Amino acid sequence: MKRIVLTLLLGVVLGWGVTDAELAVDINLAGKQRMLTQRMTKDVLMVVAGIEPQKAKEDLKRSMELFDRTIKGLMEGDSGLGLVPVQDGKVQEQFKKVYNLWKPFKERIEKVLSGKYSKEDLQYIRDHNMELLKEMNKGVQLLVGVSKKSKSHKAQAINLAGKERMLSQRIAKDILLLHLDPSSKEAKEDLQKSVALFEKILNGLRNGDKELGLAKTEAPWIVEELEKAQKMWEEFKRDMEKAKSKEELAKLMETSDKLLAQMNKITKMYEAIYNRRKKISSINSIVNSFVQEKENQKHIINLAGKQRMLTQKMTKEALLAALGQDRKGNMEALKRDMELYDKTLRGFEKGDRELDLPGTENPAVLKKIGEVQEVWKPFKGHVKQFLEKGDIKDLSYMVANNEELLKRSNDLVQTFKKVYPTNNYLEEARKEIVDIAGRQRMLTQKMTKEKLLILLGVKPEEHKKKLQQTVSLFDQSLHDLIHGNKERLIVKPTNKELIEQFKKVEALWKRLKPLYEKDSLSDVEKALIMKGNLVLLKEMDKAVSLCETVMEY
Amino acid sequence: MKKVLLAWGIVVALLAAPKSEEKEIVLVKITKDIPYIYVKHKGVPIKVMRIQDTEHLLLDDYSKTSRPCPPFCIHPISVDERVKTIATVEMIKFMRDKLNTGKGFVIDARLPRWYELETIPSAINVPFTLLEKGDKKVAEKIFKLFGMRVGKDGKWDFSQAKELAIFCNGVWCDQSPRLIRQLLKYGYPADKILYYRNGMQGWKLLGLTTVVEKEEIKK
Numbered sequence: 001m002k003r004i005v006l007t008l009l010l011g012v013v014l015g016w017g018v019t020d021a022e023l024a025v026d027i028n029l030a031g032k033q034r035m036l037t038q039r040m041t042k043d044v045l046m047v048v049a050g051i052e053p054q055k056a057k058e059d060l061k062r063s064m065e066l067f068d069r070t071i072k073g074l075m076e077g078d079s080g081l082g083l084v085p086v087q088d089g090k091v092q093e094q095f096k097k098v099y100n101l102w103k104p105f106k107e108r109i110e111k112v113l114s115g116k117y118s119k120e121d122l123q124y125i126r127d128h129n130m131e132l133l134k135e136m137n138k139g140v141q142l143l144v145g146v147s148k149k150s151k152s153h154k155a156q157a158i159n160l161a162g163k164e165r166m167l168s169q170r171i172a173k174d175i176l177l178l179h180l181d182p183s184s185k186e187a188k189e190d191l192q193k194s195v196a197l198f199e200k201i202l203n204g205l206r207n208g209d210k211e212l213g214l215a216k217t218e219a220p221w222i223v224e225e226l227e228k229a230q231k232m233w234e235e236f237k238r239d240m241e242k243a244k245s246k247e248e249l250a251k252l253m254e255t256s257d258k259l260l261a262q263m264n265k266i267t268k269m270y271e272a273i274y275n276r277r278k279k280i281s282s283i284n285s286i287v288n289s290f291v292q293e294k295e296n297q298k299h300i301i302n303l304a305g306k307q308r309m310l311t312q313k314m315t316k317e318a319l320l321a322a323l324g325q326d327r328k329g330n331m332e333a334l335k336r337d338m339e340l341y342d343k344t345l346r347g348f349e350k351g352d353r354e355l356d357l358p359g360t361e362n363p364a365v366l367k368k369i370g371e372v373q374e375v376w377k378p379f380k381g382h383v384k385q386f387l388e389k390g391d392i393k394d395l396s397y398m399v400a401n402n403e404e405l406l407k408r409s410n411d412l413v414q415t416f417k418k419v420y421p422t423n424n425y426l427e428e429a430r431k432e433i434v435d436i437a438g439r440q441r442m443l444t445q446k447m448t449k450e451k452l453l454i455l456l457g458v459k460p461e462e463h464k465k466k467l468q469q470t471v472s473l474f475d476q477s478l479h480d481l482i483h484g485n486k487e488r489l490i491v492k493p494t495n496k497e498l499i500e501q502f503k504k505v506e507a508l509w510k511r512l513k514p515l516y517e518k519d520s521l522s523d524v525e526k527a528l529i530m531k532g533n534l535v536l537l538k539e540m541d542k543a544v545s546l547c548e549t550v551m552e553y
Numbered sequence: 554m555k556k557v558l559l560a561w562g563i564v565v566a567l568l569a570a571p572k573s574e575e576k577e578i579v580l581v582k583i584t585k586d587i588p589y590i591y592v593k594h595k596g597v598p599i600k601v602m603r604i605q606d607t608e609h610l611l612l613d614d615y616s617k618t619s620r621p622c623p624p625f626c627i628h629p630i631s632v633d634e635r636v637k638t639i640a641t642v643e644m645i646k647f648m649r650d651k652l653n654t655g656k657g658f659v660i661d662a663r664l665p666r667w668y669e670l671e672t673i674p675s676a677i678n679v680p681f682t683l684l685e686k687g688d689k690k691v692a693e694k695i696f697k698l699f700g701m702r703v704g705k706d707g708k709w710d711f712s713q714a715k716e717l718a719i720f721c722n723g724v725w726c727d728q729s730p731r732l733i734r735q736l737l738k739y740g741y742p743a744d745k746i747l748y749y750r751n752g753m754q755g756w757k758l759l760g761l762t763t764v765v766e767k768e769e770i771k772k
Contacts, residue, residue, distance in 0.1 A: 077703070079702060079710075201601050218598050219591075219593060219598065219653075220591035220598060221591065221653045221654075268655070269655070272654065273593070273655070273656070273657025275655065276655060277596065279698040279699075280595070280677050282694075282698050283677055283678075283679060283695065283698050284677070286683070286695065287665065287678055287679065287680060290680070290682075290683050290686075290687075291680075293620070298609065373753060429624075491621060492621065494620065531648070
């Protein structure tokens, strides 16, 4: 399989993008207005010169209506054209200026269309088309500036590709002006300038041009269209040199329109890329925040699940310390676990950066946290006392109350699960699996604690019963996790890594289980349980992580 | 690791960049008339073509024949009678004619972890759960990015909305059908939705180019 590796960060957040996305349309259409000023003038000249006058009038009418609609749309918005007014004082002021120039210009165009025009009207169009173009261009530049503020660099390609449309018409207009008045220096100079600029921009779009702020175009489908434009331009230039008769000029005008259509197509392609990037960034941003929220939910449920295990682990550690089994190590572990339980519980409520917990304002969760606190506060007090004095009374309190703390910790897990509901089979099953696998961690600690209590002679019959239940629950759950259980919504895993991990847990469990079930233990066997339960916990923890993260369960 | 992948990404991208003067002989074409196409994936031009090694066999998890059903059951040809189902050639043509001209999007409906691991070039990730868990507001945000407009009366106007070609893992995957059903629920026009049922497995079985964002050992 040909696989291409891209390490690209998911969507740079560029802000909510309606304006950005719409801006490309504004730049394109405002840019198109520049072309229309020249096209209208060219069409007026064609009418005057008698070169396909009927077609020129039809084109002129269309261009006039489009210019009129677009300038109004740029000021007030036009959903049909996809125009949204840019809320920028300078931009709006500039468009108003264009509109004021446009009104008298339009009146003259209408006169040409009606056939009732004077020499003064023609002169007005000839004198003012460049002013209208210049002011329209300023508006485009201001829009590109707005775009640059939002860090959009592709806007320049839309602008300049759009400018080529105008130049194709401006060149055609100058050719007609020279046909009507071969001595016009102004037209000759303008033609030379426009030809040079057209070539510079086209080359810049194809190969890049620092001066113009253009990067080399890489999209193959645009490169292909730019090659076509280059060929059309070369053809146009050849014909331009020799066009003298009305027929030759008519053909040249037709070619200029084809060039215009080609550049228009290219401008739209740049606009599509610009919009696509903006849109993809925005979609990525929405997906990312959604994923982040989901990951947070899983993380919270996982930590809440671990709290259950800590209630049992703390009690076990206190018992081991009281028995003189690695007293120092167990007291240190107890202190660590107490602080972790406390920090996590506070983190659920207030948030905790280190634990990556956002905190909550959910009333149901807050209520449950309060209920855990009711048991945890005195429990914590006794743990602290025990850590300071090693008093058996404090240990007794922990032994008597750890299961209530476990119960309330478990209630909090279930509340989190309810607050973050899933509505699809896969996620629901995965959540159940993670919860059951997560509970196994707690069971390793609970059964060790119960074994210790039996060995210490603390209510041995009661704890024997409890131990039997705990062992049986661990046993059954491990079996279900390995082989699946439809009733419990546990899917049989097919993931090799996960299967291997469960096998590892199963092998450990097979060695430890008889020791938990045995009434009297040798010192070696006791030591095996004390070491083994921590290995079992660690391996079960790995399995839980895999249950959460493997791609395919 | 990230740096290595990034460097690799750049090298591959450069290799994939078109050379107009180059006349390439393609033994295994997509169709008789289409040797390959170019698309952009996150700004990088990608050449989409088939593996040229005619001895090549698929060995990764997409060669797997059986997964537990449910949930991985085989889906019927149609996800909804109003929505057109397409095969690989139509998907390629969609990418060439609609995506590259700004008229459409290729949507990977799978969860982000799948998408990051491997996807079809040019695809953007809209996980099916986004709309299943989201509300009308989320749908509006996404639809606007697909070209939907909100009228002055608040009505959703889909006249300029893009066409969407949607896929997931393959015929046994229900992630794209679920996204499609959500799109329809919120009013996205059925005639602007295409269901690429063969999905990743169908795509890979034909040796077509894929993109990888996060290199991991595949299970």
